[in-house]
Amino acid sequence: MNMFKHVLILCSLSALAAARAPADTVVLKNGDRVSGTGCSVSGGTVTIATDYAKIVTLDLGAVEKLTFDRPVKVILTDGREKEQAELSSSDPDFGRIQAVNPPPPKAWSLDAGAGFSLSQGNSDTQDVNLQLTAVRFIEESYRLTGHGEYYWGKVKNTVTDEYDKTSDRGALWLQGDLFVIKNGYLYGRSEGSYDKIKKITRRLDNGLGLGYEIYRSASACLDAELGASYIDTKYDDDTKDHGIFLRLGEKGELALSDIVALVESVSYKPKGKDWRDYLLNAEAGVKVSLTTELYLKLSVVDAYDSTPPEGTKRNDVSLISFLGVSL
Numbered sequence: 647m648n649m650f651k652h653v654l655i656l657c658s659l660s661a662l663a664a665a666r667a668p669a670d671t672v673v674l675k676n677g678d679r680v681s682g683t684g685c686s687v688s689g690g691t692v693t694i695a696t697d698y699a700k701i702v703t704l705d706l707g708a709v710e711k712l713t714f715d716r717p718v719k720v721i722l723t724d725g726r727e728k729e730q731a732e733l734s735s736s737d738p739d740f741g742r743i744q745a746v747n748p749p750p751p752k753a754w755s756l757d758a759g760a761g762f763s764l765s766q767g768n769s770d771t772q773d774v775n776l777q778l779t780a781v782r783f784i785e786e787s788y789r790l791t792g793h794g795e796y797y798w799g800k801v802k803n804t805v806t807d808e809y810d811k812t813s814d815r816g817a818l819w820l821q822g823d824l825f826v827i828k829n830g831y832l833y834g835r836s837e838g839s840y841d842k843i844k845k846i847t848r849r850l851d852n853g854l855g856l857g858y859e860i861y862r863s864a865s866a867c868l869d870a871e872l873g874a875s876y877i878d879t880k881y882d883d884d885t886k887d888h889g890i891f892l893r894l895g896e897k898g899e900l901a902l903s904d905i906v907a908l909v910e911s912v913s914y915k916p917k918g919k920d921w922r923d924y925l926l927n928a929e930a931g932v933k934v935s936l937t938t939e940l941y942l943k944l945s946v947v948d949a950y951d952s953t954p955p956e957g958t959k960r961n962d963v964s965l966i967s968f969l970g971v972s973l
Contacts, residue, residue, distance in 0.1 A: 669682075669683045669714070669715035670682060670683060670684070670685035670694060670712070670713065670714050670715060671685075671711075671712075671713045672685060672692055672694055672704060672709060672711075672712055673709070673710045673711040673712075673713075674704070674708050674709060674710060675708055675709070675710045675735070676708075680694055680696065680702055680704070681694075681696065682694040682695045682696035682697070682702070683695050684747075685712060685714060685746075685747060686745070686746055686747040686748065686749075687706055687712075687743055687745055687746035687747070688745050688746075688748065688864070689864050690705065690706045690707070690864075691703050691704070691705065691706065692704040692705070692706050692709055692712070706743065709735065710734070710735050711732065711733065711734045711735065712732065712733040712734075712746065713731065713732045713733075714730075714731050714732070714747070715731075716731060717729040717730055717731045718730070718731070718746060718747040719745075719746070719747060719748060720733065720739075720743065720745075720746050721743075721744045721745040721746070721748065722739055722742040722743060722744055723742045723743075723744045723863050723864070724742060725829070725861070725862055725863075726739075727828075733746065744863055744864050745864070751783050752783070753782065753783055754780065754781070754782055754783075755780070755781045755783075755972070755973065756778075756779070756780050756781075756972070756973040757777075757778070757779040757780075757970060757971070757972045757973075758777065758778045758779075758970060758971055758973075759775075759776070759777045759778075759943065759968040759969060759970030759971070760774075760775070760776050760777075760968055760969060760970075761773075761774070761775045761966065761967050761968030761969065762774050762775075763967075770801065770802035770809075771799065771800070771801045771802070771812070772799060772800055773797075773798070773799035773812070773813065774796075774797070774798045774799070775795070775796065775797045775798075775966055775968055776794075776795065776796045777793075777794070777795045777796075777968065777970070778793070778794050778795075779791070779792070779793045779794075780792045780793075786825070787824060787825045788822070788823070788824060788825075789822070789823040789825070789831075790820070790821075790822050790823075791820070791821045791822075791823070792818075792819070792820045792821075793817075793818070793819050793820075794816075794817070794818045794819075795816065795817050795818075796815075796816040797813045797814070797815050797816070797964075797966075798811075798813055798814050799811065799812040799813035799814075800812060811842065811843065812843070813843060813964075814841070814842040814843060815839070815840060815841035815842065815843065815844075816839065816840060817837065817838070817839035817840075818837070818838050818839070819835065819836065819837035819838070819851075820835070820836050820837075821833055821834065821835040821836075822834050822835075823857060829858055829859040829860075829862075830856065830857065830858045830859075831856070831857045831858075832854070832855075832856060832857075833854065833855055833856070833857050833871065833873065834853075834854050835851075835852070835853050835854075835855070835873070835875070836851070836852045837849075837850070837851040837852070838850055838851075839851075842882075843958075844951070844954065844955065844958045844962070845881050845882040845883070845955045845957070845958055846879060846880075846881060846882075846955070847880045847881060847882055848879070848880050849877065849878070849879045849880075850877070850878045850879075851875050851876075851877045852875060852876055853873050853874055853875030853876065853891075853893055854873055854874065855871055855872055855873015855874065855893060856871065856872050856873065857869060857870065857871040857872075858870055858871075864901075865900065865901040866898070866899065866900045866901065867898060867899050868896070868897075868898040869896065869897055869898070870895070870896045871893070871894075871895040871896070872893070872894055872895075873892075873893045874890060874891065874892055874893060874918075875890070875891050875893050875915065876888070876889070876890055876891075877889065877890075877891050877915070877925075881955050882955075883955075885955075887953075889917050889918060889919060890917075890918040890919075891915040891916060891917050891918060891924075891925070892915065892916050892918060893913070893914075893915050894913070894914045894915075895911070895912065895913040895914070896911065896912055897909075897910065897911035897912075898910055898911075899933075904935070905934060905935045906932065906933070906934055906935075907932070907933045907935075908930075908931070908932060908933075909929070909930075909931050909932075909933055909943075909945070910928075910929060910930045910931070911927075911928070911929050912926075912927070912928045912929075913925075913926070913927045913928075914926050922952060923952055923953050924952050925949075925950070925951055925952075926948070926949075926950040926952075927947075927948070927949050927950070928947070928948045929945050929946070929947045929948075930945065930946050931943055931944055931945030931946065931966075932944050932945075939971050939972055939973065940969070940970070940971055941969075941970050941971075941972065942967070942968075942969055942970075943967065943968055943970055944965075944966070944967045945965075945966045945967075946963065946964070946965055946966075947963070947964045947965075947966055948961065948962070948963050948964075949961075949962040949964075950962075
């Protein structure tokens, strides 16, 4: 009976020790070993949780080998993905590691920004801009994006002593993406907008198309979309313009450092019956991170309409700055 008790105690202690044993191990080139749980790699940094020092961070360049308790996702800089339980510096792909064991994407992401400028004296002006973008991820195959923006501004006329509007426009759009291959997706998009300065009472834009994530890395991304839209525009004088337009779009971002990134986007919509009738929107800007969530953005936005309403110009160029937060 005593022998049975001893065996039972030893088995229980062994099971307890196994349950508490660290799951992942980092072996450094100098021979040191760090064991723990939740080992991951991002941006050239290895992170692992230990019992004695909580979170430990190490340079991936100093690592000889990584072992995990199970196969984990490995993302390479050339876009390839694979699952492995062990990674060695002798592996040809080790130097191409972008991320290892990344956290699952957040179900929701939110990005909001606001800008305001005021001047008084020789000139009396006020300008406000608001932007909000929400993204909802549903499993790995569906993505829903909503975006809203509003711009308003006025300047005081020194002759009449009254204010004249310099900007009064807004837009709201919703897009759903269905990923049918790894980086490719089908999309449906619906947008409504207005611009009182350009005498547009409302513009409805509904379309379908294809999208592809051309390039993804820790420091850069580039996406492209191709589709068709039915655009219906009503002007202040109650005249209307409608038709089917081709839609070509792209957007990209390039991180110059941990703080500064360049952003850009272009959308070109020629009318199906007459390609000389088109809409072109482009943006180029700089995004500066102030904290992990707070950032400052400065952009140049160009909105071009080849057939504008009578009394308005084809081209609108705006310099926009705002303070934003990403959640």
